[in-house]
Amino acid sequence: xxxxxxxxxxxxxxxxxxxxxxxxxxxxxxxxxxxxxxxxxxxxxxxxxxxxxxxxxxxxxxxxxxxxxxxxxxxxxxxxxxxxxxxxxxxxxxxxxxxxxxxxxxxxxxxxxxxxxxxxxxxxxxxxxxxxxxxxxxxxxxxxxxxxxxxxxxxxxxxxxxxxxxxxxxxxxxxxxxxxxxxxxxxxxxxxxxxxxxxxxxxxxxxxxxxxxxxxxxxxxxxxxxxxxxxxxxxxxxxxxxxxxxxxx
Ligand SMILES: [Zn+2]
Numbered sequence: 154x155x156x157x158x159x160x161x162x163x164x165x166x167x168x169x170x171x172x173x174x175x176x177x178x179x180x181x182x183x184x185x186x187x188x189x190x191x192x193x194x195x196x197x198x199x200x201x202x203x204x205x206x207x208x209x210x211x212x213x214x215x216x217x218x219x220x221x222x223x224x225x226x227x228x229x230x231x232x233x234x235x236x237x238x239x240x241x242x243x244x245x246x247x248x249x250x251x252x253x254x255x256x257x258x259x260x261x262x263x264x265x266x267x268x269x270x271x272x273x274x275x276x277x278x279x280x281x282x283x284x285x286x287x288x289x290x291x292x293x294x295x296x297x298x299x300x301x302x303x304x305x306x307x308x309x310x311x312x313x314x315x316x317x318x319x320x321x322x323x324x325x326x327x328x329x330x331x332x333x334x335x336x337x338x339x340x341x342x343x344x345x346x347x348x349x350x351x352x353x354x355x356x357x358x359x360x361x362x363x364x365x366x367x368x369x370x371x372x373x374x375x376x377x378x379x380x381x382x383x384x385x386x387x388x389x390x391x392x393x394x395x396x397x398x399x400x401x402x
Pocket of ligand 1 (some may be wrong): 357
């Protein structure tokens, strides 16, 4: 009789587990620890699990989101550990779980990086160089994001710079990606204008989209203010007005 290897079965079982909600996770922790818990879920990569006993008898717990994927037996071990950090079995089990999840996060990180090959050198403009000089001159080197020429979908008739660039925000494991439309990689396009489009996307990195009355505000007033401070703002906006038809005509 041929049997599937036992540990393979366990692995696929774990991957099929759906994440718990933080409320469910908290309830399970309270049950297994026998204590009242104040829970905060984090993306903090340095401290995956912290518990601080409060004078009220409650325990303050800060846990990485990975724990929402922990199987039930693991969650009860986390509860045991929180109730008694000196519980050797529980503490080893928690460490083991964390290191396994970190390995998995690393593996995902590698594949996502491979999925988006970055192309920064165009025929006329080098995006990496433009990004770096803007970063130093305008953002004190603070901007962390990837940049690439995009695949060049057809341009829609919209008369703003959104047309030429986009920014996909990242997370703890990935700094996000700026994409610039390859239609800008042409001889008649002045470098100042390419810089302006890259500059615009870089502002998106520092001024994230926010919600106001349930609506997304992509370019709030402070965004436009920052944009106007671009060193070639007048030139770039004028050039855009006069030349937009050449891209979408
Ligand atoms: Zn924008």
